[in-house]
Amino acid sequence: GENVEQHPSTLSVQEGDSAVIKCTYSDSASNYFPWYKQELGKGPQLIIDIRSNVGEKKDQRIAVTLNKTAKHFSLHITETQPEDSAVYFCAAIKDRGSTLGRLYFGRGTQLTVWP
């Protein structure tokens, strides 16, 4: 099956700085890569996703890049704010089309943004 590695496990940044979280995957057939933000005591919330036919996607302060050749993808958060503090999970899946497959998650990154 798929194996998703995520680094770092913890990340502390000053408010206004950028934060980068990196993930690698093992199955070259994976073609959909979502990122989730999980606040304490809540379920994960999708913040951005990218498909294998796209190299980069941006949504305001959040961007995701994908390198299919190297099998890695990254989350970039610019101008971080204290409310960005949470656990972030990357995930990978193949056959997203008409077949609902399972997500393979990274182990998570605890992001702390200091004011």
Next chain:
Amino acid sequence: GAVVSQHPSWVICKSGTSVKIECRSLDFQATTMFWYRQFPKQSLMLMATSNEGSKATYEQGVEKDKFLINHASLTLSTLTVTSAHPEDSSFYICSASPQDTNYGYTFGSGTRLTVV
């Protein structure tokens, strides 16, 4: 769109009793739903895949008789923790996704189960 509602958000039960957790897709039909378990400061662990009108598919190591899953309609899946023990205390989360759309998988708000 693509809202998943999960209830209850927290529950405390005595050892030996059973607890039912509901997961509903509010604005879409979900032929497949997923149930996860999450321990503190750990990632989500897939327990089972719930399929409407058929038996759930359990991940290796997950006890089918302990964690009963019923997916009786296109908008509702339930997870029943039977004969609960303190080691079953955990955070349980469900997930679903509309098919044939560009929506990602949506998660419920989770259920904190404490067995005393």
